[in-house]
Amino acid sequence: MFSLINPDGSVRDRLPLTLDEMKALYADMVEARTYDDKSMAMQRQGRLATYAPFRGQEAAQIGAAAALAEDDWVAATYRDAALNWRAGYPWELLILGRTGDERGGQVPEGVNILPPSITVGGHMIHAVGLSWAEKLSGSDRIALTSFGDGATSEGDFHEAMNFASVYRTPTVFLCQNNGYAISYPTSEQTRSDTIAVKADAYGMPGIRVDGNDVVAVLVAVREAVSLARAGDGPSLIEAVTYRMGPHTTADDPDRYRDGSDVTVWAERDPLERVRLLLERQGAWDEDWQTELESEASETIEAAVAWAESVPPPTFAEMLNRVYAQPSPALREHLETGEPSQM
Amino acid sequence: MFSLINPDGSVRDRLPLTLDEMKALYADMVEARTYDDKSMAMQRQGRLATYAPFRGQEAAQIGAAAALAEDDWVAATYRDAALNWRAGYPWELLILGRTGDERGGQVPEGVNILPPSITVGGHMIHAVGLSWAEKLSGSDRIALTSFGDGATSEGDFHEAMNFASVYRTPTVFLCQNNGYAISYPTSEQTRSDTIAVKADAYGMPGIRVDGNDVVAVLVAVREAVSLARAGDGPSLIEAVTYRMGPHTTADDPDRYRDGSDVTVWAERDPLERVRLLLERQGAWDEDWQTELESEASETIEAAVAWAESVPPPTFAEMLNRVYAQPSPALREHLETGEPSQM
């Protein structure tokens, strides 16, 4: 497994990043974790619909997104808020989406990120199509798709991997193997030793990387992105990580796992090892941490405030977004339908 | 690639079969080819619906079926008439099916063969379910599923392979890689070097075998069957062969292949090499050949005669086979519907 930073903050190899870049990655992870914590709390207060926390997976997501160019395509999942945000999806729209508002999917022009996929497996092939189109039009834009270990069981994973390799599309497949598909452990989902090895079935490079090591992920995804951009086709990256929280706020992990793994993985926390690394280099102190956290908090609070200030969609808005022009039936609904009492 | 008999009839290794067994395999292949030729002719006369010939694939099919026990399950395709027949599916029902009659799927009790699958890819998982049920009930019956190279592109292939390995079901996956999915060559369908290697993605044994060598196929499938029966789970066998004829009687291969490959593969004919082998051992002569052919012809003619003597399904029969008991709508159709003029 490819890894560069040990859990204690020591490094295995020279890191290809400046100290400032390391600090920026750390700051991003802190901001992401703040968002995650805040979202869990808001959901408990009934201010968000079900929420899928990514605690423990910050390195995989921030590291991957940091390897992308601004206008690359991203097709990721309900758990990938950190990845999407770092790739350009504004927090406020992610939050708006989680309040249960379709307008959360309306990213600004120039941001090429699909709304988080709720179906497991269906979105990987979209990244193939997106990047295929870019290849055909001669642009050097690529697409990254992020998905879980569970998604690799879907037939759509197979078709996406196959199309990407057959047409050599500039696609990066990032699997965050976080140990579970809801309650079903990765070890039972498949009999292959790793997920990375599945790339062989498509003649595609596959690599396994420590998903809690933000630099290792960044380096691996950067390599895959370069291959793709250079016309050398798709790759699969398995980022081995762990979902520290429940599957979603509706889930109770005690039904299917005892706490022992959680304890083990807590020692491998993706933020802590970078903090230690920075501390070793004299680039971290409590003040900076406090500053980071309070800035992040303010940012997220502001995003929440904005999202919560958006008036709910009207009846007409609900019906006007199905087609470019509403169908005759929708026009009738608009005329005769009684808007309900919210 | 595992192979035992060379195209010139010489052998690479001691064959694990008696001369009588070899002769029986040869006779079966002759009978199958007779059926295939006859079916092509009948289709041209308008007596069959579209027909998918298996010429060139007799060894793969007869070899595989010869490795099965009488009551094992088989889930195969529209091109697998030889396999199905050797496994117990009566010629006359195969022919009845090809005239366009659902009763062709009504195999006798004791024959555990599903009707030939027309959808590409959908039937592999059925073999997984069938054999899973046998495993759960403690029987030692296994299931073999046969499919083409093209079918390995379907998501259902992936799900079937994964379920089989996850639950260690006694399933044998036989892929007849005959070079094409209709017009699309295997070399373009995937970037993996072989189809056998795809087994790695499931932690399953995968083997590549000369599909025109009936003994090699028999040995490979026998091995997979033993593993399955012993509780050691599923295997994938890629039988490398070539479709000598058109995809179906509706196809024109000249649109997508020049004759050169056909010439090459004609030299690797699966019947001829066994004939040469037998001849080398003094176990083949013209008389026997003539006898085999005329017996086969009679058998097939009789089967055809039977199938053609079956009166067409009545209107009521058509409606009475949808459910165990017809629904109220079907009962109304039965009362009020006017049987059409045939």
Next chain:
Amino acid sequence: MPEVNLAQAINGALDTALRNDPRVVLLGEDIGRAGGVFRITDGLRASHGPDRVFDTPVAESGIVGAAFGMAVAGMHPIAELQFLGFSYPAYDQIINHVARIRNRTNHRFSAPMVIRIPYGGGIGAAEHHSESTEAIYAHIPGIKVVVPSTPADARGLLLAAVEDPDPVIFLEPIRLYRAIREDVPEAVDRVEIGPVRVERSGDDITLISWGAMMKETRAAAGALAEDGYSVEVIDVRTLAPLDRDGIVASVEKTGRAVIIHEAPLTGGFGGEIAATITERALYSLLAPIKRVTGWDTVFPLKRSEAHYLPSVDRIVSAAHETLEV
């Protein structure tokens, strides 16, 4: 099993089926250790063992296809798909294989299996979690489609489905899982798949619905009764096979009908019912049939959900328009 809700009634029926018939097995995503995302299979793996209750990979086509193979081999599998919106990857297996094996083998093989699927909106769920696409199943010959709306029907219809010689799609109304409690004696064994249930008798108008919308339909019937109307309420319960006689008999009596469903209007199963009434009871009709349905849009997210779901008010006012003709 006195006083259970719909979720508990289904759990109990599954337990009974597993106990009574060794051919019954359960398979689906998270149904084992976790007891299902709605806890419908809670405790069943513990009490019946991991060889009767299987957690599966996230692969709906695989789940249905494997269950199909098991059924052909003589078992009676009960598969769970996590939400109706995630049943579409299995649609090919259902329509092309599950529904057809009897027909294509002239009864030699069959697939006695149940596919349980939670469906419908009203809980502010994420995308794809609120679907009500029963019409795409009810159109397919070879399967049956059952939608209970009460605990007793849930138990009785599920036990009937398990014993049915043909495959049954069993749709479970999510927002009724824990909404109603009722006394369901264990002795209530089977409810016949097919006949509608006349839930309330009346002479002025027939309200026709099924599954989750029965809640609003009942409330609307209550409101109309308070306005002095005599309301008949039909719970269709089985969309396929459809009990046309049961529906037509009611409308012949009342002369007025409102059909209520959650799915979008166009192509919803209400069209079939309205067409049936027109074909068979045209001369009894005192007013045009009305359909109160979801709008022709994707089921919306939480903040718009109340705009979408047919409300008691919409049903009542449609009924009034019908009654005032």
Next chain:
Amino acid sequence: MPEVNLAQAINGALDTALRNDPRVVLLGEDIGRAGGVFRITDGLRASHGPDRVFDTPVAESGIVGAAFGMAVAGMHPIAELQFLGFSYPAYDQIINHVARIRNRTNHRFSAPMVIRIPYGGGIGAAEHHSESTEAIYAHIPGIKVVVPSTPADARGLLLAAVEDPDPVIFLEPIRLYRAIREDVPEAVDRVEIGPVRVERSGDDITLISWGAMMKETRAAAGALAEDGYSVEVIDVRTLAPLDRDGIVASVEKTGRAVIIHEAPLTGGFGGEIAATITERALYSLLAPIKRVTGWDTVFPLKRSEAHYLPSVDRIVSAAHETLEV
């Protein structure tokens, strides 16, 4: 393009689309070198190159999903699925993704793409090759469903579909591919997606159909005219969005309607049309609406096909029953 059949008209429209718009690409199984199993894409790879016309692996979900991604990125892909019976593996992509991207991004992204699918029976084909399950698509918000029955409509509607900002399912009636020839000037550019086409005007009865069944419907209209009736024939052409006004206007005039489709009765799209008429033109109806449809069974194999397909006789006698009320 004078005097072409429906297959040639589609081929010509694809050629025009490829020529006029660099964003158009074609993808599907065997559409390139082989020119498609029905030869609809014959010659297009040769004339437009392998970077415009792609043969694909046998993977319908992949084809539609990849085309969807291309469309979101700004192309106008035209995917071919080989038969409607093989579209089900792609159903999830169509319903959960293709149909929804505009809605879930509030117009930020859209999927301007066409999915061409040959459909229908009548050629004695193998299992799954004769499906007519248009109803399962017409029910889905976010897509359009078009079914031409003449060469001119095929060309015009296909060109409109390619330019449509929303995804269009384009169903091609197999048994009409080479059945009718007509003059289709290249100048016939677009036929609006939506409005029905009144193919024949009359006052006594309206026959309503689409796609492949238009052939029998036309013949029935001819027969009824010989019997002295004045028959109106409506080719619905677009199932979604449905031109309710066009249909209702006709029935308001004639007072009688027979709806003809090949799909099984129950849950077929005829139900929607009958329901619409009853809701909006009840008081114009002089007789119950009739539906002449396939039976509630799996489309049968060759030897039973004539039992299944609605015949001219069945249409004529249903019309007579309607007329004699």
